[in-house]
Amino acid sequence: MNTTHTSRHRGNDTGTGATTDRTNPPMTRRLSRLVPALCGLLLVLVGVTACGRTESSGATTTDATTTGSELSYEAVGACKDVFSRTDAPGAQIIVLWDSTASVADMPFPAALAEDLKTASLDDGTLSVIAVDGEAVAPRILAKDVALSTTGERDRPSVAKLAEVIPACVQSVYLNGLVPTAPGTDLHRAMTVAAEIAEPGATVWTVSDMMSTSGQLALSKAVLAEPADQAAETAAADAPVDLHRNVWKVSGMANAATPLLSASREWVRDFTRGLCRGWNASGCKSIELDPVNPVRTATGLPKDPVPPFPAVDAVTTATTCSFTLPDELLFDGGSAELRGDVDEVLNQPLALLDANAETTLRIVGHAASSGAYTAAELLALSKARVQAVRDRIVAAGIEKARVSSRGVGDTEPLAEDIDPSTGLQIPEIAAAERRVELIIEGAPCSR
Known part of the structure; x- marks a missing residue:
């Protein structure tokens, strides 16, 4: 059965917002090109025994090769084709990614991967914001791009595509991401997220939550205060309105220089306080992740750990x-x-x-x-x-x-x-x- 939907005018979408036929022939031909590459990628990443055939063309799938978290050229191209859509009607995922030098090396968050898969199944969208340093605006790497192809949501290819979307996001937008200025300015990135967030969005911040630049900088005076009090002051001085959208945080207090437990807990309580002050939901669910191994950051602008209390x-x-x-x-x-x-x-x-x-x-x-x-x-x-x-x-x-x-x-x-x-x-x-x-x-x- 053919269905139609009204697309939203988003980001750099140049369409008119007119009603779009989900089963139009051009998109069918596009699917026949995308599904083989992505299905082959799925074989490599999750060990699925067979991907089968595309619903429309009957073309058999072929394997795509990967190197660690790097996708093959063919697979990355297929991912980019999916992301080129800007008319998806589903829920919005916004990801703030912090790769500044203070952050300990950490894997792609499993919970974020699951949210991306769900959003892909629901024909949702993704925005990616790169955190940067002192006096440098955060970069919007993606704005409201689609996480799936158009068409009926119960097609097998939709579920297969959802499985590889987290790897697509990592390879297309996050691999090799390097800040351009010293420090970490989380407030500017959160402000951008709030500006583009729509009702029902989920905002992810993948960061150690230790800002060293801008209005949210963790100075010695800030760190001397109880976390709740410091967060209340920071939320008033550096306001952000997340409009009751869910805010999720991964990597909090996982610094390249390991922190004492008391300091990690301070960062957690401070972040929860910011969540409340910034009019977000999900604040009680913000928890510390397990401590990750420390990396030696090379080639990144200077970004010292804030002056936490120390022996x-x-x-x-x-x-x-x-x-x-x-x-x-x-x-x-x-x-x-x-x-x-x-x-x-x-x-x-x-x-x-x-x-x-x-x-x-x-x-x-x-x-x-x-x-x-x-x-x-x-x-x-x-x-x-x-x-x-x-x-x-x-x-x-x-x-x-x-x-x-x-x-x-x-x-x-x-x-x-x-x-x-x-x-x-x-x-x-x-x-x-x-x-x-x-x-x-x-x-x-x-």
Whole structure:
């Protein structure tokens, strides 16, 4: 049975939007050329035993060769023929792809591949936006291109084409993608996505979500704030309206320089907060991916990892002093140790274990705050150093070697209250909230 549909005028479509016959002869001849190449590609990628024949021409399929994720010339040409359509009526997939130097190498997201297959089956469309760096606009690599051929959706060739569409997207648009400027400007790319998103779109951001340029840059001051608070401020200062469309993120916090668990969780919570502030849906489903192996990026513009809190070690000939930011040790504003606290205690524990003659002094500090009294800050710092001491003793270090004291905000590194406003200076206050481990009797490296 012949059916018709009204095409949408999209992107660089030069058509008129008139009613299009899904079974017109030119498209039938086009299918006879596309299906053999793509079906052969399917044989290579997913091991299907037989693709059969095209419905219209009866032409048998032939294999296309691939090299890793690279498609053959014939297969890429067939993919491009599919993408040349700009009148598909189905749901819209928008992909923001971040290949900047801070991003750890990662495979094509399996969930994105499934969304592309579904969109192909439903005769949906794809837009691809390449994230770039400082003062450089993101590149729109594809805008509302089709993910399938026209015609009845229950044809076998439609399902076969859907299986290879993720490989087509990767080969045609993403392989060899290189940014042109240093840094990562995610806000500009998200703004472009919001501008082209239609109701019912799904927006995918494949990125470590660590912007170092533009309005969303993760500065030391931003990273000193709780993630939810930082996200609320960022969403107000760098607005994006995703119109309640679903936002999905892959690769979040998978940096070329590995992050501590606390920093990865901060990025996750910050991204969820942005999702809410940017009027998107699906925010609760945004999760961290497993950590991927680190790559050595070559030939990419400079893009350093933002200044996340880190353990600082200072050595002399006979001492090693570690400064541990509270956010790496404790859950929120409590004295409860994080479940992953060994990530930051392993180095001092190893030094203590290897040098039985050493002793350890633990000193806990707090930042000045109008919300707490000096006595409350002192009590919190004492509770925190006790928790750290207990953990170190539980790891096998003799109690007699360990002393501890909490000093509240009485030994500041610098003034952390702005005298003109009476408010905390976030990055200075963050430096005050710390625990110091001073190991006496051995330098940091031996």
